[in-house]
Amino acid sequence: MIERTDLNNEDKLELLFELQTQLKMSGQNTVPVNDVEARWMQNKQGLNEVAYNVESAVGTVSKLICAVKVSQKPTGHYELLEIVKNAINNINDEPEYVSADTGYHT
Incomplete structure (x- = not known):
């Protein structure tokens, strides 16, 4: 109630x-x-908490954040392509390499 x-x-x-x-x-x-x-997401301590999933792309040369995306999805699955496209659009240049953690394995 x-x-x-x-x-x-x-x-x-x-x-x-x-x-x-x-x-x-x-x-x-x-x-x-x-x-x-917001969504229930498991934190690094294994506890569920109300949260959003923030994805970001950082330039290795400039050390600046090139793109940010806030998602309701509890994992980064299927988010890599969109954040890379946003970063390319924002810096107006294509990166030679892209590095991502295992959360993007899809």
Whole structure:
């Protein structure tokens, strides 16, 4: 039961609809009520926490962040191509090499 006093009944119904939509989209059993677009993700300590997945690309010469992407997906699977395209677009140059961790193995 949602007991937020700052929401009227119409707002509560809208929130419930959004929660239902996010449950279907995410495939998870629960979604956080306070941030319905966030996802339950396992942190480095093996605990589940409400989070977003931030992907970034850094230039090896400039040491600057070339691209950033925030995702609802709990892993980096299938994210590498998009972040590389964004980095190429932002620096207006194609890299000679791309290095990625094992989270991108797909």
